[in-house]
Amino acid sequence: MMIWAIFAAMTGAAIFALLWPLSHGRLQGFADVADAKSLYRAQLKEIDRDLGRNLIATGEAEAARAEAARRLLRAAGDETGPAGETEPSLRRRRASSALMLSIVPLLALLVYGLYGSPGFSDQPLAARLQKGGQQQDFAIVLARMEAHLAANPTDAKGWSLIAPIYLRQGRYEDAAKAFAATARYGKPDTELLAGLGEARILEAGGVVTAAAREALSEALKLDPRNARARFYLAQAKEQDGDGDGAIAALEQLLADAPPQAEWAGAVRARIAQMQADAGRKAVAALPEAERQQAIKGMVEGLAERLSAGGGTLPEWSRLIRARAVLGDKEAARAAVKTARERLSQDAAALAAIDALADELALKEATP
Template identity: 45%
Template sequence: MLLWIAFSLMTGAAILAVLWPLRTGAAVPAASTAEADLAVYRDQLAEIERDRASGLIAPAEGEAARTEVARRILRVSAERGREGASSGDDRRRRIVAVVALLGVPLLAGGLYLSLGSPLTPPQPLAQRLEAQPDPSDIAILIRKVESHLEANPNDGRGYEVVAPIYARIGRLDDAARAWANAIRLLGPNAQRETGLGEALTARAGGVVTGEAKSAFQAALAADPNDPKAQYFLGLAAEQDGQTAEAAQRWSALVAASPPDAPWLGLVGAALTRIGAPVPAPASGPGAADVAAAQSLTPEQRDAMVRGMVERLEARLAQEGGDIEGWLRLMRAWTVLGQQDKAKTAAGQARTHFASDSGALGRIDALAQELGLGS
């Protein structure tokens, strides 16, 4: 009810604003009064002419009297013309007033019915934030998480959720701060450390700063095979002028990656940029190999698989830093029934990763699973 009262008052104010300039001034002489005056003046002219003809007044006096009466007739005629114009103006004012009285409410009501609804409740920002947001409305989602974190500043998971969103929309300072809080509250891991390093690098315009480099090194300590950490540490080496170290890191990353790894194009371009050769990705049966194996005899198929395993073994003997490759080699020799070669592969892997407790734990766990002993 209050809404409609407010609408009525606003409509009345709008109509008054339109009608106020149309108000009329003082009243003009009525048509009947003007006609009566003209009749009197005409009689006076006739009387003056009769007096002049009978010689009751001198010719000069008669001409002066006739001129004065004629002047009065002209004045009354002019007033009649203004009265007619005023009547036309009044008619136009009345038309505009009618249009204002009817048109303004009708126009306002039509616009409201088409664009608004009296049944729709108000939706202030606080209520919209409490409601279930549209997944596409990133601003609302971010604001919800920020409100949650203001009330729960020790929720590390909340920082971990919002940090990559900050990075995607370009809020790099907030992204770095969120990743740092997630690491502080949840502890370091490869994903959090690389997220922090990427945010710091992006904030510096693509330069791997000392703080970012420390984050990538922490990520690599948590997961020696993390491709992002390997790539950005190679980039840091390139930016420091250590192209040999950059080439070594990137070559090892390519060699340890599967053929369909999404980062191979980026790393290959980086190797080309510093003039280093691009090695082949980790070997494995491709679609053509699988199709060819279907038409082979069991003996030929066994020889094909053995050849692939031997190529993997040869690559690891040269490079050795691919923990995933060593684990695949141990499994492959076990599947082929070559337990001795599997044990040898496990021993060589332990030698390469003697200072890496995490890698040694994975090697020992797989060796126990495959029955290779310690």
């Protein structure tokens, strides 16, 4: 209720400031009538003294008395009120003042009731930051954590909680600083150091820097089976040009992976990509005759694997395109037919196979 009282007082003050000039016809004079009467009496005494001393003539004395009387009459006229003010005009001015005093606040309340939220209680930020619960806004939680860490920069527990949040938000520089603060003010563990290494890698745009390698190596000292540290150190081998060593490290990581590990699929995809890149580089380095023979061997190997069963749309598309590029149209058409049979339950895959067959001119002309 205090806020409403303040609003009411402010509204009243604003209306009073507007209506005050309307309630007065004109400004009053600075001198009051009592002073004018005293001045008239003093002037009369002065005139009588001057006349008694023969300092002025009788006619001049009468003229001075008349002038003083006129001034007194003017002052007395000011005392009666503003000239020209009538009772009807005074009533109209008072009515307009009362109307404004009542309508302006009512109009303001009506507008606020239509467009405002009078039923909501105030929610200052400081009070919201003190609240908890599952419905609390995440941004406010984060702001509370940041405010706490600004006031307590050596709180290792707080830094350990906020670092993964920064990492998920893509704030890699902040994440690296938070992980580093956790290690500096607390007791480092393997996951903390692996997170620090990952944040530094992402901050550097995917490059495994020397600082990141140091953190990852420390993580492996504490736990040689740390999957995240092993994955990024394998990536470091690849960046150093040791592709075989990187693939071997990732394959060993898969061999040690627990059943149903969520990250196993990403590791397999990475191994396949690295092997494909390595195979392309090796084939490109061969002489022309050997290169063609190697390509045919790779295509035949893919065909044998797919003929055994299964196969994905990208694999079938790669086989069909390879057959067509090598000039074996019949084998390409046979691959299209087999792919349609294997992917018959996937309408989108069938449409993609048909589009590829059209692109490579593999569809047989109908009689």
